[in-house]
Amino acid sequence: MKIGMGAKVITLFLIAGLVPLTVIGVISNNSSSNALKQQAFNQLVSVRETKKKQIEDYFSTIRKQVRTLSENGMIVDAMKGFKTSFNEVRKQNDITDSKLEEYRTALKTYYTSDFTNEYKQQNNGQGPDAVGYFNQLDDDSLALQYYYIKANHNQLGEKHNLDAADEVSSYSKLHAKYHPAIRDFLEQFGYYDIFLVDPESGDIVYSVYKELDYTTSLKDGPYASSNFGEVFRDANNSNDRNYVKLVDFEPYAPSYDGAASFIASPIFDGSEKVGVLLFQMPIDKINAVMTSDSDWNNVGLGASGETYLIGHDLAMRSQSRFLIEDKEGYNSMMKGLGTDQDVLDKINAKESTILLQKVETKGTLAAVAGNTNVEIFPDYRDVPVLSAYTPVDIEDVDWVIMSEIDEEEALMAVTALRANMWKLAGGMLVLIVGIGYLVTRITGNVTTVIREIVERLTDSSTEITAASEQVSSSSQRLAEGSSEQASSLEETSSTMEEMSTMTKQNSDNAQEAAGLAQKCSDSAGQGNVAVSEMIHSIDKMNSTSMEIVDSMTDSMHDINKSSNEIAEITKVIDGIAFQTNLLALNAAVEAARAGDHGKGFAVVAEEVRNLAQRSASAAKDTAVLITNCVDKAGKGTELTNRSKETLQSLVEDVKKSTDNTNTSLQEIVGNIEKVTTLTKEISTASVEQSEGVTSVNDSVQQMDQVTQQNAATAEEVSSTSEEMTAQAQTLLELIVDLESQVGGTRKDKLQDGKVNSARQEDNKPGARKARSSSRQLASSRKNGEHIDSESLIPMGENRIIEHDDKMSDF
């Protein structure tokens, strides 16, 4: 799975990366290439046009120069002068034949050594027909050439520095006069040579550089058949002073058969043609223009671009950059292309491709045919180039200009772009693969991580389930607690009501008490009055009683007296009886002693004794009665006395108690007042108590509200916990899902989760029960019922204690 995923990922990444990349790359590459190509083309075209203009302007300038110079007074004079003095030179110098021969010999050496050496050097060892040229010299040429070339101490190529030759002719003077100026002109404008030619003889009567053609005739001289002669003849034939003729490059012998081009214009003095002015075209200058002084790079031709002129013969008319820059490379390249070694040798010798390098390409052919275009084709080096070509508008010559730059370089940007694109593509590829790989690894890690996370999630969800359980139970407990609180609030409330009732009662009672106190006070007042009356009555009673008692006492006394007397008498009788008894006993004793004799005596004694006993008993009875009487009388007296005393004490007591009563009544009144005051205080207190009870009631109500809220919250929490459980369950399922996707085997944990959730189900009724009970309580409160909370939530015995603690917190 891992590998598969990896391959998948990498492939996907590749596709995802490369497809757009390719599309973008291709599209952008194409458009960029096109743009760049276009830009390159445009640039090349602009270079071409610039160069074309430049060269055209240059040539135009040269034409103007030759034309104007030909009208220059100095030149006219010089022409005339030279022409005339030219023929007098031998004469004026007294050049004898022998001298001439000297000169001839000497000059010949110049031809055969100096010139030939240079010629050979420039022609790859090939020798010139120096002698042939030499032999065609006429005497004037010989003399002048001797003076101005051979006798010229200046080096070959520097012969123009001679202002005055070692000769005395007027020519010399003229030469000394005009040569510096003309030379200066030449040097300033870079011409290869400037000639003044006799229109009749065709003699080059003056030239700046003293080369082999100096003083020769262009009509019939050694070089008359050259293009030089041709252009002279054309100019000579014209009668238009403004006539200018340019002739194309051709190998020119005096220039060591190097390419030479001439421009000519007739010199008129007034209406008389006095000569022809000719310039030998400034190849260097032309090259300089075409090659921008060999600074191709800075003119937008880069490292491989060049602009060159091609003639009608498809040979170059300006230098090839490649020869200038890398001769050897050029050689090998050209050799490789099958160029004639001979041609190459010549090119190398002359260090110039002009007239030597044939450029027969699609472009040149088309340009020579007169077309203007920008194309890509292989150039003369067989290197594909971007070529902008067009015919050059230079009068008298049929040249075309080729601006070329190696396709490679031109489209370097494009190539570079493509290369970059490829590199980029390659880099992207690598990057993508790398990323793909990384992603694979990461996802691998991620998978592991995910697995871990899944595990942890499972654990977490299990914990969540447990936590939600706890929450559920907590909420249940909260609900229960709320219910308990509600019930205790109920109780409190009821207690409060009772208290309130009691307070009311207290108040009422206090009121009643006040009323009663008042009544009491009244009664006390009444009591006082009654007491006074009672005292009166008692006094009356007392006095009456006293009287009765006194009389009674008197009677008692009498009775007593009598009784006492009777008692006395009885006593006497009793004494006698006793004595008699004793006597009888004694008699009995004596009788007993006497024995038989005394039996009769004993009987008598016995009888006497009986009598005595009777008397005694009668006396006793009497005594008893009397005693009783006396006692009773005494008692009566006592009683009377006592009653008297009692009465008196009673009266006193009554009086005392009356006083006491009075005092008490006063006290009562005072107390009643106190009671009244206290009652009022009680009333006030009751009111306050009532208020307190009310406020407590309010608090209780608030608490009840809070409790209800708590219950509601507990409900919410409970339901939320249910949700949570459900969510946890869902989560578990998702985890299972994820697990199966990621690939794990932790189903066992999930089972635990399910078990937990199953347990949760059991708890739900409890929460519901708590909720319902709290609801019940809440609703009942609203109904105002006094519910026995015991019925809703069974309270344990300890609850009361707990309750008390909750109450005591109140």
Place this chain on the structure above:
Amino acid sequence: MEALAEKKITEQEGKYLAFILGNEIYGIEILRVREIIGLMDVTTVPQTPEYMKGVINLRGKVIPVIDLRLKFSMLEEEHTQETCVIVVEVNNTSIGIIVDSVSEVMEINSGEIEESLSFGQGIDTDYIMGMGKVEKKIIILLDIEAVLSSEELEVVTQHAVE
């Protein structure tokens, strides 16, 4: 009336003089009794046992008087009108014993007399001759001689003489 009869009645039956002492009825042989008199002033004699109350003058004769209550270690009661002195004759000596009251002279048959009981070793019941049952009442028959022992008698007699 003087009666100095020296007769020892060994037989217990006969006539007894019943007197009351406390709650009990005692009996003394009639022959021992000389005289019964009412209580009169007793002249106390110092340094005599407590039960010896003193002496009385009976028609010229000085007779020592004993409180029988004290002799029997009973609480002394206040003398009432019925308190009598029984003059008994023991060993030719007359001693008066104070009793609460005199009841009668009664004849007790031997059948009505029970022998004195023994109440144990510690208790001296020599002075009790026996118990008489008369009319559902028990009369403790005293042996007056035993009651008044000879030593005491001597003391008493001496005092009497002096």
